[in-house]
Amino acid sequence: MSVQDCIFCKIIAGQIPCTKIYENEFVLAFLDVGPVSEGHVLVVSKQHTSSVDQTDPRAMAEIAKVLPDLAGSVKKAMAADGYNVLCNNGASAGQVVGHMHFHIIPRKANDGVFNQWPAFQYPEGKAKEIGDKIRENISL
């Protein structure tokens, strides 16, 4: 997706309206128009990137600088018991808007949001195999 076609870049540029929550030189936070709970906020980098792995660590650090306060503010304002900080990367992971963003989703006990967490157990040896494979790909 090009920056010209990106709905979040248009919001950042002021071409599409949003309910703005916070803005600085690097980051914009606004209400999600299709919330899964009241107070659902999106936090975006002003620099267009598609996913976490494509994002400059410095741009990610700017998001990290504001996330604690924004998450706490959402939780307090919505009198939430907790919240999810969520980032979908790729269509298979549920990403619909191709501009990397974090969701802050305030939660209340038994609210029924995300009822399923399909956890399973690794068979013998599989965790080591997968751990080795991931470590081989790290370039830090």
Ligand code: AMP
């Ligand atoms: P994702 O599935 O992680 O890509 O999430 C995209 C989110 O963007 C969804 O929760 C949408 O409701 C939200 N969204 C799409 N268009 C807009 C918009 N114009 N303003 C605010 N939120 C939007």
Ligand code: ZN
């Ligand atoms: Zn964009």
